[in-house]
Amino acid sequence: MTEKSNFSRRRFLTNAAAIGAVGVIGANALVSCAEKKKTVELNLPPLLDQAPDGAPLKAGLIGCGGRGSGAALDFLNAGPNLTIHALGDVFQDRIDDCRNKLKNQANNEVADENIFVGFDAFEKVIDSGVDVVILATPPHFRPEHFAAAVQARKHVFMEKPVAVDPVGIRSVMATAKKAESLGLKIVGGTQRRHQRDYIEVYKQIANGAIGDIVSANCYWNQSKLWHRNPNADWTEMEFMIRDWVNWLWLSGDHIVEQHIHNIDVINWFSGKHPTKAVGFGSRQRRVTGDQYDNFSIDFTYDDGMHTHSMCRQINGCANNVSEFVMGSNGSSNCQNKIWDANGAELFAYAYPTEESGVREISPYVQEHIDLVTCIRENIPVNEAEQIAITNMCAIMGRVSAYTGKEVTFDEMMNSDMKLGPDTYIMGEVGIVDNATVPVPGEAAE
Numbered sequence: 001m002t003e004k005s006n007f008s009r010r011r012f013l014t015n016a017a018a019i020g021a022v023g024v025i026g027a028n029a030l031v032s033c034a035e036k037k038k039t040v041e042l043n044l045p046p047l048l049d050q051a052p053d054g055a056p057l058k059a060g061l062i063g064c065g066g067r068g069s070g071a072a073l074d075f076l077n078a079g080p081n082l083t084i085h086a087l088g089d090v091f092q093d094r095i096d097d098c099r100n101k102l103k104n105q106a107n108n109e110v111a112d113e114n115i116f117v118g119f120d121a122f123e124k125v126i127d128s129g130v131d132v133v134i135l136a137t138p139p140h141f142r143p144e145h146f147a148a149a150v151q152a153r154k155h156v157f158m159e160k161p162v163a164v165d166p167v168g169i170r171s172v173m174a175t176a177k178k179a180e181s182l183g184l185k186i187v188g189g190t191q192r193r194h195q196r197d198y199i200e201v202y203k204q205i206a207n208g209a210i211g212d213i214v215s216a217n218c219y220w221n222q223s224k225l226w227h228r229n230p231n232a233d234w235t236e237m238e239f240m241i242r243d244w245v246n247w248l249w250l251s252g253d254h255i256v257e258q259h260i261h262n263i264d265v266i267n268w269f270s271g272k273h274p275t276k277a278v279g280f281g282s283r284q285r286r287v288t289g290d291q292y293d294n295f296s297i298d299f300t301y302d303d304g305m306h307t308h309s310m311c312r313q314i315n316g317c318a319n320n321v322s323e324f325v326m327g328s329n330g331s332s333n334c335q336n337k338i339w340d341a342n343g344a345e346l347f348a349y350a351y352p353t354e355e356s357g358v359r360e361i362s363p364y365v366q367e368h369i370d371l372v373t374c375i376r377e378n379i380p381v382n383e384a385e386q387i388a389i390t391n392m393c394a395i396m397g398r399v400s401a402y403t404g405k406e407v408t409f410d411e412m413m414n415s416d417m418k419l420g421p422d423t424y425i426m427g428e429v430g431i432v433d434n435a436t437v438p439v440p441g442e443a444a445e
Contacts, residue, residue: 051079068136088121210327246289404440
C-alpha cells in the first residue's frame with residue numbers, strides 16, 4: 001500500500017475512539033479504548049435546538065434538486081442571521097424550483113447576479129462571496145466540488161455519499177486533511193450521527209451497556225425509488241443527470257448512495273470498519289440505468305466480527321430500514337432500544353411529548369445547527385474522513401457483488417477505479433449505448 005492511501009486499522013480505531021476524523025459534534029462521544037466503560041463525555045458542542053446568534057453567514061448551494069433544496073431550507077432553519085446567497089446547478093429549471101421554495105417557504109430571495117448555470121457553476125457559487133458551501137449534486141461531482149470549496153477556504157456541508165469510486169474517496173480524504181489544517185468546519189449528511197435517539201443509545205453502548213459488539217445487521221430495503229424516461233429534447237448527458245440515481249457513475253449504486261447510512265451506523269457504534277466483503281446482488285426490475293436493485297453483503301472485520309448488510313429497491317417486497325448490534329451482554333436496535341442477554345429491556349429513548357415541553361429537532365436540521373454552532377464558536381469539526389471511510393466500505397461491498405469476488409478494504413484504497421467521463425458536456429458522451437449490467441464471475445473491477 002502506498003503512503004498516500006495507507007489508512008491502518010490502528011489509526012482508524014484511534015480516530016474513531018476520538019470521534020471520527022476530527023470530532024463529530026454532539027453526535028459522537030469521546031471514548032478512548034481504555035476508558036470505554038467509564039463515563040462518556042460528549043464532544044462539543046451540546047445538542048442545541050438552535051445555533052447561537054452571530055455574524056451573518058452566507059451559504060451557496062451547489063445542486064438545486066430535491067435534496068439540495070431541502071438542505072438549503074434546513075440551513076436557514078438552523079439559527080439566526082443565515083441566508084442562502086447563491087445557487088448553482090446544470091439545469092435552470094432546478095434552480096428556478098429551488099429559488100421559489102426558498103422565497104415562499106423561508107422568505108429568502110437570491111439575487112439574479114448570484115444564479116449560476118452549467119458544469120462550472122460550482123466555481124462561480126464558491127467565488128460569489130459565500131462563507132459556507134452546501135454540496136448536493138449527484139455524488140460523482142462531490143470530490144472536485146469539495147476540493148474547490150476547501151481551496152477557497154469555505155466551510156462545507158456535503159451530502160452523502162462523498163464519492164462513487166476509490167479515486168474520489170482518496171481525493172476527499174486528502175481534502176479533509178487540508179480542511180483540518182485550515183481550521184475549516186466540515187459536516188456530512190450522515191444524519192443519524194446528529195439524531196438524538198441514536199446518540200443517546202450510542203452513549204449507553206459506548207459505556208458498556210451490551211458489552212463488546214460481536215455482530216451486526218443493517219438494512220435499507222424499500223420500494224423502487226424513482227426514474228426518468230429518456231426525452232427526445234434531452235441530450236444523453238442531460239438524461240443521465242436527470243435520471244442520476246439509476247446510473248453507477250453518478251450515484252455509485254444504491255448500496256453507496258442510500259445504504260451508506262446504515263453501514264455508517266455500524267461503523268460508528270462498533271468504532272471500526274470492515275476489512276473485507278463477500279456479497280451478491282442482481283438487477284430484477286430496474287428500468288433505466290446500469291445498476292443493481294438488490295445487494296446482500298457479508299462484511300468481515302480483522303477481529304472476526306461479521307455484519308450482514310442488505311439493501312433492496314423493489315416494489316412489492318418486505319421493507320426494512322434499520323440497524324441491529326449484538327453484544328456479549330445484550331443487543332440494541334441502535335435507534336431507541338437496548339435489551340439484556342435475556343431480551344429484557346434495559347433502555348428506551350424517551351421521545352419529546354407536548355407535556356414535556358421539549359422540542360423534537362429533525363436530524364436534517366440538527367446537522368446544520370451543529371455546523372453553524374461550530375463555525376460561530378470556533379469548535380473543530382471535520383466529518384469528511386469518517387464518511388469517506390464508510391463510503392469506501394459501501395464501494396467495497398458493491399465491487400464484491402458485481403464481481404463475485406472477495407474484496408478487501410486495502411484493495412479498494414489502492415484501486416485506480418475512476419467512474420464517469422473525463423470531461424463534462426451537455427451532449428452525447430457514449431455511455432448509455434455502451435452501458436452493461438455487471439455479471440458476477442465475469443465483471444472486472
